[in-house]
Amino acid sequence: NYEYIKKSLLKDKNVVTANKAVVATYSKDLYDICCRSNASLKFEASVGGGIPIINTIKDNLSSNKIEKIMGIINGTTNFILTQMAEHKMDFYDVVKIAQDKGYAESDPTSDLEGEDTVYKLSILSNIAFGKNVSPSDISSQGIKKINQEDIKYAAELGYNIKLLAIGDNSETDLELSVEPAFIKKNHPLSSVKNEFNALFIEGNSVGEIMLYGKGAGGMATGSAVLSDVIKICSLTGKEVLLTNTKGKIISSASREHRYYVRFEVVDKAGVLGKIADSFGKENVSIESVVQKNVEKSTVPLIFITHNTTRDSLMKSIDKIKNFETVLGIENIIRILD
Template identity: 45%
Template sequence: MDKVRIALLGLGNVGKGVWNILKSNREAIVKRAGCEIEIAKILVNDINKQRNIDVPKELLTTNIDEILRDDSIKVVVEVMGGLEPAKEYILDAIRRKKHVVTANKLLIAMNGDQIFKEAEENEVIVNFEASVCGGIPIIHGINESLTANRIEKIVGIINGTTNYILTKMTLEKMSFEDALKEAQEKGYAEADPTSDVEGYDAVYKLAILTKLAFDTRVDVDNIYREGITKIKPVDIAYAKEFGYVIKLLAAVKEVNERLELRVHPAMIPVIHPLANVNDSFNAVFIKGNAVGDLMLYGRGAGELPTGSAVVGDIISVLRNGVERSGFTTANYAHKDIIPMEEVKSKYYIRILVKDMPGVLGQIATIFGENEVSILSFIQKPEKQDKDDYVTIVFVTHDTYEDNINKSLVKITELEAISKVENIIRIENLE
């Protein structure tokens, strides 16, 4: 039987997952790939580092040229992450006619056009299933299974770290800080969690899904982004009172040939399937004009789930059955991004006000003047501090974000207002 030599760039969690899967599932993989897969070299920063994995030391190298200049290595598997030097290594591999498998969402979101253009010119495949939602086959689903559809929208929970944090805050009434600390202890969050908790990770993934589903270029800087750091236990309690749960959602929707593109916390109805996606799991809800509604669910990160997607991509390369491995840049259509001010939604608004007559009427008047209709409100009798401030929570009917912004500018000018403590959009997901 033929043997194909591959190389790994990186031996962190995902790299370990790839190694372990190739070893433990060897017989099944050989049958499905039609050949034996041999890991010939693994690029690492430190050969002598303790890694708790049984990898022969002679496979490790700190010299990328041992991989790129070895013509016997046919597939380069990049699981090191980051923009550089990963981009340089991948482009060099492509130019040397090596196929590439990557789990690098940042690189694909930022430089996918260049990478796939080079791949087309050099007649090699670049697969990237693991870059979005770990082991969930969302890239293959859009690229292959759903090609008969015009996709109308995608809404998903695509960051496992934030979902874990919000789950702990919801089910165990933890503070954000305590839930984040636990996520870090379990390895779900990095020491610097900014990319996850501020929504950047979800933005990169949404950019990739949008390019594939809507055949358009997407600048990650044009995707509205808001993280979960402002979410407090009190907001989660109010959400429950109104029949919602809070999730970090990534959403793209086509409206009159323009795209809504946003990543932000949202309240969603407790009866919707996405509301019950907990822990570090991911789920992606897709609406196609022919297939209707679909939801893909599974582990969005981790050594084995992400490793599973990487190995699946390796097998796909060796089968050589992927007609469209990346973005078909020649077919891109220009689609304008809808400004957030023009996006319609219901809103949850929590305001700290002085407990005095007439305040509620003043707020309601300002909302009315700006075409914001109140669906319901709650005023808690408990005083918030010694100055006799109380919390008022409003839920609005559907309205434009611009109307909300204009209202809140006027409301914060009122003498009785301490501050607007939080604003969270409410998604009906119909």
């Protein structure tokens, strides 16, 4: 609770919390309070459970400019996507299993819609990039639209699907997003399964490193909380982890990426050509097309684009969705290389 944290700090009482929503939502206010207080606020357990992400970045990587971060920082969604891929299970069947195992809340909306990951990425932006970013300014997309068709085509193309928190600080403006993405099977993050979390970090001196471990659970979270308590006991003065430097965010939709687009279309001549022509009019270049021969009147039609902006892609799709032969735009997923 924000009010309890605020009152404790203003009375010069050190605070350790695992509440990511409070830290992310009130980060600017908490920074101001910490500057006025003689106490410290620690929140290692708010991101990545037992993985020492925050302390590693602030202490061991303090000599680096962190240029990029990319991570699986929600165990619920990673468990669901892993089970769907490995056991060919239906999305909602796996959600029920996750709830039974205690990996998902009775109302898993925050996890499935990406909200939980957005809070964590907001905190990571503050710690890794020194930029204060409101959770509401981070573009996000959950995993509810992912189904066996997407997982199958991803595998055929050499990818897995993961819900990723992505931060790019390598250019003038900051790009932050939470979204499901195709990630190459040989990428270290691609092998992170079930409830495990991992954060892939790129620093200007250290290069690429990955932190990996259990992202949730009583023992993992307790370990992180206790480490913060021990750290506070060893401090000779207060420590202010947060910043109030406003981060200027560029929408990921205006940066160029590759995309997977899956349509459901009527199986007749000329459909593919008409869709490809519409893409071309918005300068969306097509890298490849996949059309499976199924004995139905409707078929899935998959387009893989070259680098393009999501804005240009959506302009095309806004027109394509009105074609009589296009029954649905089933999914649009970013491809990472």
